Amino acid sequence: MDRIDGIPHYVRIREEIRENLLSEKLKKGDRLPSEEELAAFYGVSRMTLRQGINDLIDEGLLYRRHGVGTFVSKNHLMRDHSRLNGFNQQPEPSSDEITEELLSASIVQAKAHVAKALGIEEGDESIRIITLRCIDGEPITIHDIYLPRVLFKNVKLGDIDAAMSNLWEFYSTHGNVIKNGIQRLEARQAEGEIAEQLKLESGAPILYKERTLYAEDGTPIEFLYCYNRGDMYSVTIRLQR
Amino acid sequence: MDRIDGIPHYVRIREEIRENLLSEKLKKGDRLPSEEELAAFYGVSRMTLRQGINDLIDEGLLYRRHGVGTFVSKNHLMRDHSRLNGFNQQPEPSSDEITEELLSASIVQAKAHVAKALGIEEGDESIRIITLRCIDGEPITIHDIYLPRVLFKNVKLGDIDAAMSNLWEFYSTHGNVIKNGIQRLEARQAEGEIAEQLKLESGAPILYKERTLYAEDGTPIEFLYCYNRGDMYSVTIRLQR
DNA sequence: TGAATATAGATATCTAGACAACCTCATTTT
DNA sequence: AAAATGAGGTTGTCTAGATATCTATATTCA
Structure with missing residues (x-):
C-alpha cells in the first residue's frame, strides 16, 4: 500500500471509521469486524489498524472487550469542554450573535x-x-x-x-x-x-x-x-x- | 526477556519511568535517552517501549518532539478531576474528618x-x-x-x-x-x-x-x-x- | 556575511508475523 | 442436571526489523 498524501494510514483509517460512525453505517452497540479482517480490508498490518482504533477508543467512540471484539459505544459523547479547542465553542443550536x-x-x-x-x-x-x-x-x-x-x-x-x-x-x-x-x-x-x-x-x-x-x-x-x-x-x- | 509476573513489559517500564519522575532522577525539562537506547536498556523492542511511554505522555508527564527527543514536562499536573477515581478524592493536606x-x-x-x-x-x-x-x-x-x-x-x-x-x-x-x-x-x-x-x-x-x-x-x-x-x-x- | 545544503540523530510510521490471555459456546464427563 | 473440557475466535502483548520525516547543527556555496 502506498500513501497518496502525507496522511498516515492509521489516520486515514481512523477517519474512515469515524465517518461510518457519523453516518451510522456503524450503529451503537455494533461489533466491528475482527482486527485481522479490518487490517486486511484496509490493506495494513494489524498494529497499524490498532493505532487508528486506539484513537477512537480514547475519544470514547469505541471500546474493546478482550477475547470478544471491538464495539461501538452507546453514548456518543458530544461537545467536550475537557478538550481544548481555542474557543471555537460550537455556536449552540440557537446560535445568537x-x-x-x-x-x-x-x-x-x-x-x-x-x-x-x-x-x-x-x-x-x-x-x-x-x-x-x-x-x-x-x-x-x-x-x-x-x-x-x-x-x-x-x-x-x-x-x-x-x-x-x-x-x-x-x-x-x-x-x-x-x-x-x-x-x-x-x-x-x-x-x-x-x-x-x-x-x-x-x-x-x-x-x-x-x-x-x-x-x-x-x-x-x-x-x-x-x-x-x-x-x-x-x-x-x-x-x- | 521473560516476564516474571503477569505484568506486561510496557507496564513495568512505564512504572519504572514513573518512579524516576517521582524521585526526580528525571527532572523537569530533562531529555530521556533515545528510544533505541531505552529499548535496549529495558531489553524490549522499540514498539513496546513506546507503548509504555505513550501512557505517560497521555498523562501529561512526558512529551515528544519529532526528530528531537522525549522530555519531562515542566508542569507535573496534580490531582485531576477529569479522571474518574470513585471518590478517593485525596484528602487535602489539612485532612479533616x-x-x-x-x-x-x-x-x-x-x-x-x-x-x-x-x-x-x-x-x-x-x-x-x-x-x-x-x-x-x-x-x-x-x-x-x-x-x-x-x-x-x-x-x-x-x-x-x-x-x-x-x-x-x-x-x-x-x-x-x-x-x-x-x-x-x-x-x-x-x-x-x-x-x-x-x-x-x-x-x-x-x-x-x-x-x-x-x-x-x-x-x-x-x-x-x-x-x-x-x-x-x-x-x-x-x-x- | 548570509543562504543553501548535507548530515546525523531522533521520533513517526509500518510490517508480517508470533504467542498469550481471554471469552463464548458446544461437547463431554461426572 | 451440573460441572469440566475443549475448540475456535478475538484482543493483548511483543519482536526485529524497515523506511519516512523531522530537527538541529555543521558545512559549503554564493
Missing part, C-alpha cells in the same frame, strides 16, 4: 498569585487583557488574562485588539503553542465592578474560573480569571477512567 | 429529566439515594443519586446503607463497572431545602453539578444531582489538546 469586546490592554507588574501561576517573579512584567463577551448583546463573561511579558517581547499593546478574535493563534505566531492546561471552577457571588459589568445584582451567582494554559514543555503561557453569569453559562466535562 | 450520611434511600418513578439521562422510560422504577457529606462536621455536599432499577434487580434498600462507603464497588458487584461519564457544572443560589441542609442562607452560592456515569458499552449506570457549598468546594479539571 456572540461578540467580544476588548475592555483594556496594559502592562502590569504581576501580583503574587498571577506570578506563581505564570512561573515568573512577583513584580515581573505581564500583559493584562480584559475582555467582555456578550451573547445577543447580553454580557455573559469577563476574562481577565495575564501573559508573561518575556514570552511576548516585541508585542505592542496596539496589536492586541486585532488579535482578539483568535488569541490562541496570536500566541502561536509568537512561538507559544497551547498544548494543555488546568482550570479550577467555583461558585461565587457577583460583587462590585464584576457585577456592574455583567449587569447583575450584587449577590447573583457567578461561575468563577481560574485557568492556566501551558505549552508542550509545560511553560505557562496564559493565566486567566474568568467570571461567568451563573444563569447563562455551564461547563460540560467528560470524565474518563 | 470527612463523613458521609445517608439521608434517604427509596424506589421512585423516574421523572422526565432523570429518565432521559438513564435511558429509561418516564415513570420506570429507579433507586434514589440522597446523601450528605460533611467535612469536620460542616455540611458541604448533597448528592441526589438515581440508579436504573433494572440494573440492580435484587437490591434491597437496606443494602444501600452498608454500600455507602464505596458506591462504585457496590455497582461493580452488581455487574455495573463505571468506565466514563459526563458532568455539567453551573453556579446557582441556595434555596429551600437545599439551603437548609447545607446550613446556608437563601441566596448563597452553590456549585451545582449534574453527572451521568456510564459502563464500558455506554449504558447509563448512575445519574446525579450534586449541590456543593460554593465557599468550601472547587473542581479542578485538566485540559488536554
Whole structure:
C-alpha cells in the first residue's frame, strides 16, 4: 500500500471509521469486524489498524472487550469542554450573535498569585487583557488574562485588539503553542465592578474560573480569571477512567 | 526477556519511568535517552517501549518532539478531576474528618429529566439515594443519586446503607463497572431545602453539578444531582489538546 | 556575511508475523 | 442436571526489523 498524501494510514483509517460512525453505517452497540479482517480490508498490518482504533477508543467512540471484539459505544459523547479547542465553542443550536469586546490592554507588574501561576517573579512584567463577551448583546463573561511579558517581547499593546478574535493563534505566531492546561471552577457571588459589568445584582451567582494554559514543555503561557453569569453559562466535562 | 509476573513489559517500564519522575532522577525539562537506547536498556523492542511511554505522555508527564527527543514536562499536573477515581478524592493536606450520611434511600418513578439521562422510560422504577457529606462536621455536599432499577434487580434498600462507603464497588458487584461519564457544572443560589441542609442562607452560592456515569458499552449506570457549598468546594479539571 | 545544503540523530510510521490471555459456546464427563 | 473440557475466535502483548520525516547543527556555496 502506498500513501497518496502525507496522511498516515492509521489516520486515514481512523477517519474512515469515524465517518461510518457519523453516518451510522456503524450503529451503537455494533461489533466491528475482527482486527485481522479490518487490517486486511484496509490493506495494513494489524498494529497499524490498532493505532487508528486506539484513537477512537480514547475519544470514547469505541471500546474493546478482550477475547470478544471491538464495539461501538452507546453514548456518543458530544461537545467536550475537557478538550481544548481555542474557543471555537460550537455556536449552540440557537446560535445568537456572540461578540467580544476588548475592555483594556496594559502592562502590569504581576501580583503574587498571577506570578506563581505564570512561573515568573512577583513584580515581573505581564500583559493584562480584559475582555467582555456578550451573547445577543447580553454580557455573559469577563476574562481577565495575564501573559508573561518575556514570552511576548516585541508585542505592542496596539496589536492586541486585532488579535482578539483568535488569541490562541496570536500566541502561536509568537512561538507559544497551547498544548494543555488546568482550570479550577467555583461558585461565587457577583460583587462590585464584576457585577456592574455583567449587569447583575450584587449577590447573583457567578461561575468563577481560574485557568492556566501551558505549552508542550509545560511553560505557562496564559493565566486567566474568568467570571461567568451563573444563569447563562455551564461547563460540560467528560470524565474518563 | 521473560516476564516474571503477569505484568506486561510496557507496564513495568512505564512504572519504572514513573518512579524516576517521582524521585526526580528525571527532572523537569530533562531529555530521556533515545528510544533505541531505552529499548535496549529495558531489553524490549522499540514498539513496546513506546507503548509504555505513550501512557505517560497521555498523562501529561512526558512529551515528544519529532526528530528531537522525549522530555519531562515542566508542569507535573496534580490531582485531576477529569479522571474518574470513585471518590478517593485525596484528602487535602489539612485532612479533616470527612463523613458521609445517608439521608434517604427509596424506589421512585423516574421523572422526565432523570429518565432521559438513564435511558429509561418516564415513570420506570429507579433507586434514589440522597446523601450528605460533611467535612469536620460542616455540611458541604448533597448528592441526589438515581440508579436504573433494572440494573440492580435484587437490591434491597437496606443494602444501600452498608454500600455507602464505596458506591462504585457496590455497582461493580452488581455487574455495573463505571468506565466514563459526563458532568455539567453551573453556579446557582441556595434555596429551600437545599439551603437548609447545607446550613446556608437563601441566596448563597452553590456549585451545582449534574453527572451521568456510564459502563464500558455506554449504558447509563448512575445519574446525579450534586449541590456543593460554593465557599468550601472547587473542581479542578485538566485540559488536554 | 548570509543562504543553501548535507548530515546525523531522533521520533513517526509500518510490517508480517508470533504467542498469550481471554471469552463464548458446544461437547463431554461426572 | 451440573460441572469440566475443549475448540475456535478475538484482543493483548511483543519482536526485529524497515523506511519516512523531522530537527538541529555543521558545512559549503554564493
